[in-house]
Amino acid sequence: QKEVEQNSGPLSVPEGAIASLNCTYSDRGSQSFFWYRQYSGKSPELIMSIYSNGDKEDGRFTAQLNKASQYVSLLIRDSQPSDSATYLCAVLFSGGYNKLIFGAGTRLAVHP
Amino acid sequence: DGGITQSPKYLFRKEGQNVTLSCEQNLNHDAMYWYRQDPGQGLRLIYYSQIVNDFQKGDIAEGYSVSREKKESFPLTVTSAQKNPTAFYLCASSIIIGTASYEQYFGPGTRLTVT
Numbered sequence: 001q002k003e004v005e006q007n008s009g010p011l012s013v014p015e016g017a018i019a020s021l022n023c024t025y026s027d028r029g030s031q032s033f034f035w036y037r038q039y040s041g042k043s044p045e046l047i048m049s050i051y052s053n054g055d056k057e058d059g060r061f062t063a064q065l066n067k068a069s070q071y072v073s074l075l076i077r078d079s080q081p082s083d084s085a086t087y088l089c090a091v092l093f094s095g096g097y098n099k100l101i102f103g104a105g106t107r108l109a110v111h112p
Numbered sequence: 113d114g115g116i117t118q119s120p121k122y123l124f125r126k127e128g129q130n131v132t133l134s135c136e137q138n139l140n141h142d143a144m145y146w147y148r149q150d151p152g153q154g155l156r157l158i159y160y161s162q163i164v165n166d167f168q169k170g171d172i173a174e175g176y177s178v179s180r181e182k183k184e185s186f187p188l189t190v191t192s193a194q195k196n197p198t199a200f201y202l203c204a205s206s207i208i209i210g211t212a213s214y215e216q217y218f219g220p221g222t223r224l225t226v227t
Contacts, residue, residue, distance in 0.1 A: 043202055100145075101154075
């Protein structure tokens, strides 16, 4: 079992729709979770962090965390073509060293 | 402007040569990290450092070396012992509060090609 799993996609949604990206993780002790956006050929850009169960909203983005189910998700409302990118889920390893474990990413395509 | 810079953006080397990738940050972050990204894979940690003159191996440290002589700088050397050095190399930094790190921010990356 991979430590952080994401569906590779592509996830294709029409412009204006809600895109839902999911991530599961295996480290039960993890307390910190992050979503990064990565455009092709570019470095990852942090878009959301979440530390507590529940929802956290920032503009069009909502991160959801359920530690009991070891599940974290990212919702993008009113999706735009500029949101087309690969979204990386990252989990801070609980065993020390402040190591981020990354999923392989989900490719999102928003079509006009 | 505060941020992380990496140079060069693209680097081409012949097999058997050592090469050093630069990473500098002016965010006053304590911790710095090096990751490697291969096509279709998540980022993998090579080395990290939480304080000057101290660093630890990550998951794939073999064939790499680092130094941390200044808080702002964390160069990575890819040695000839690294079997598959062609990859996208990313440097990141974060603050440390107590023993916990927070959000990691990435530089623009260096794309290394070894032939």
